[in-house]
Amino acid sequence: MDDFQSGEETSFVVDEVSNIIKEAIETAIGGNAYQHSRVNQWTTSVVEQTLSQLTKLGKPFKYIVTCVIMQKNGAGLHTASSCFWDNSSDGNCTVRWENKTMYCIVSAFGLAI
């Protein structure tokens, strides 16, 4: 009889990470309007909260979380990323969020150890 045990999941689960990121954004900048003096705190708190929730998942991964907040005033913003890693175990997740005054883009990359 074959024992099918997947054991602890050691792959990057995009949905799980996406939820973690969305919560972190809502908590940090939820109902706020763009304020130059507070944006630094906001970006810091989004990345720190996301990272701490990711590490709490307890998986053998190294993580990189980046956050961009941009004021809405008509300017164009384009981002791209390219990764050299192991496709079977590593992954990334990007969440785009906006409100009336700003855009927030958070990317989380997970690399298996």
Place this chain on the structure above:
Amino acid sequence: MEEFHPHNDEMIFNADEAHNIVKECIEGVLGKADYNHNKVNQWTAAIVEQSLTHLVKLGKTYKYIVTCAVMQRSGAGLHTASSCFWDTTTDGTCTVRWENRTMNCIVNVFAVAIIL
């Protein structure tokens, strides 16, 4: 006389080397161009791909992540932050900021050592 050989467990990310590689790629792609909505997608893709190719050619046992943001200069505020959970002795990051009259470009390189 002892020869200095960097062992695999003493690998350190060379940020200056990465900085130069990325700067050259940006100059090559954006050099004298003005912000052009139709071309920006090509530009960001070219910057990350070229940077990544050059980094991989260094032949070190690292996984790399390269991100690039190009923004039109129109007075809007842009803030970025990043946080990393890794091995600080072997892993590292490098950020290159570049600008010209019509646009800003920010490229981040993250290098994570592969444990063999």
